[in-house]
Amino acid sequence: MNQSALSLLLTRASCGLLQAPAPDGEILEHILQAGLRAPDHGHLQPFQFLLAEGEGLNRLGTLLAESAKADGAADDVIERAAQLPLRAPLVITVVAKVTPHNKVPEFEQHLSAGCAVMAMQMAAQAQGFGGIWRSGPLMYSRRLHELLGLNERDQIVGFLYLGTPATSLRIPSFANSADFVRRI
Incomplete structure (x- = not known):
């Protein structure tokens, strides 16, 4: 039995207080590769990972604020949306890239992308980093999907915030x- 793998799974925890440094280089590649190993009925690889770090965090914040505004949010919500990505040094927007398929429904493709988020968070934790899978109404905003260049069938399944834990x-x-x- 692989005790370290079991221990990792049994001690999985989200960390919302993240600081620099973010995973990069080979560590980030391991995280992305873990996501690509998610269960994938039909080998469709129904995922895309949009990375925002450095100035990209501000660009993502601008897109979130613009989407909130287009969706009719209150001014305070729009202002807060612009600041959301700044809570971590790296944000990975995980997208279910849906391919029409006669044996693999959209729902399964969404689940596969969701599994990718979990795998990436676990890979980050295994390498000494922290993370939290965030959602919220903006992940359903069709305006945000358009601004990110996503297709009509695509669906954001979460925002994975990664960095160094600022707390235990x-x-x-x-x-x-x-x-x-x-x-049963």
Whole structure:
């Protein structure tokens, strides 16, 4: 049994307080490769990873604010949207790149991209970095999808914020699996 892999899975924790440095080079490549190993029915590779770091964080913030404005958000929400990417030194927008397929429905392709987010977060944690998978109403904004050059069928499945933890990770307490299991 691979105890270190099991330990990683059992101690998975999100970290919302992130600072520089962000993963880069070979470490970032490992994170991206982990995402590409997500379960993928039909070998469609239904994902795309949009990386924002440095000035790209400000560009992403501008796109988020413009999308919030186009979607009719209040002024304070628009202002906050512009600042969202600045909470980490690296933000990966993970997109389900949907391909019409007679055996692989869109939903499965969305799930595959979601698995990629989890795999990348775990790969970051395994290499000493922290991360948090964020969502929110802007990930459903068709205006944001347009601004990012995505197709009509594509769907953002999350924003993966990565960096160095600015605080110690709080490992969630174990839940009683019996509360979530029903044998059939």
